[in-house]
Amino acid sequence: KAGVTQTPRYLIKTRGQQVTLSCSPISGHRSVSWYQQTPGQGLQFLFEYFSETQRNKGNFPGRFSGRQFSNSRSEMNVSTLELGDSALYLCASSLSVSSEQYFGPGTRLTVT
Amino acid sequence: AQSVTQPDIHITVSEGASLELRCNYSYGATPYLFWYVQSPGQGLQLLLKYFSGDTLVQGIKGFEAEFKRSQSSFNLRKPSVHWSDAAEYFCAVGLSTSGTYKYIFGTGTRLKVLA
Numbered sequence: 001k002a003g004v005t006q007t008p009r010y011l012i013k014t015r016g017q018q019v020t021l022s023c024s025p026i027s028g029h030r031s032v033s034w035y036q037q038t039p040g041q042g043l044q045f046l047f048e049y050f051s052e053t054q055r056n057k058g059n060f061p062g063r064f065s066g067r068q069f070s071n072s073r074s075e076m077n078v079s080t081l082e083l084g085d086s087a088l089y090l091c092a093s094s095l096s097v098s099s100e101q102y103f104g105p106g107t108r109l110t111v112t
Numbered sequence: 113a114q115s116v117t118q119p120d121i122h123i124t125v126s127e128g129a130s131l132e133l134r135c136n137y138s139y140g141a142t143p144y145l146f147w148y149v150q151s152p153g154q155g156l157q158l159l160l161k162y163f164s165g166d167t168l169v170q171g172i173k174g175f176e177a178e179f180k181r182s183q184s185s186f187n188l189r190k191p192s193v194h195w196s197d198a199a200e201y202f203c204a205v206g207l208s209t210s211g212t213y214k215y216i217f218g219t220g221t222r223l224k225v226l227a
Binding site for chain 2: 006101
C-alpha cells in the first residue's frame with residue numbers, strides 16, 4: 001500500500017506570494033492533519049480534516065487555510081508569505097481521528 | 113495543560129550500546145502513546161504505539177517501549193544501537209480534550225551514534 005505523498009517536495013517563494021501544498025493520504029484513510037516543523041518551534045499542529053470537514057485547528061493566523069476533497073486528498077494554502085513561514089510542512093493521515101498517524105516526506109518551503 | 117516532555121535534547125551513544133529515550137506526559141487519563149523517528153529532511157516514521165493492554169510494546173527496527181502509568185512515562189529502548197539509528201526521535205500522545213481529539217508531540221531527542 002502506497003504511503004502518504006506530498007507535492008511538491010521543495011518550494012522557494014518570495015515574501016507576499018501565496019503557496020498551495022498537496023497531500024494524498026494512504027488509501028482508505030479519511031483523516032488528514034497538517035503540521036509545521038521548524039528548528040525553533042518543533043512540530044506545530046496546523047489543522048485536521050476528516051470527511052471534508054475541518055475538525056481541529058491549531059493556533060495559526062488566518063493566512064493558513066486548508067481543505068479536503070471527497071477522495072480524502074488535502075491541500076493547504078498559505079497566503080501573503082512571510083519569512084517566518086519557511087519550514088518543513090508535514091502531512092499525516094490516519095484511518096480515523098483517533099488512530100495512529102502516518103506521515104508523508106514533507107514539503108520544504110523556503111520564503112525569501 | 114496537556115504536555116509531552118522529552119527531557120534529553122541530545123543523546124550520544126556508542127554503536128552496540130543500549131539506548132533509552134525518556135518521555136513523560138501530563139494528562140488526567142491514559143492517552144494513546146506513540147514514538148516516531150525522523151531522519152534528516154524526511155517525514156516521521158511510526159516506530160510503535162500503545163493503546164491498551166500489555167505495557168511493554170514491541171516496534172519496528174528492534175525498538176520497544178514501556179508504559180508506566182504511575183510515572184506517566186513511555187520510554188523508548190533498544191538493547192544494541194546501530195549507526196543507522198542516528199536520527200531524531202519524537203514521543204507523541206493522542207488524547208481527547210474539549211470534545212475533540214488531538215495529538216501532542218514532544219520536542220524531540222536527537223540521537224548521535226559513535227562508531
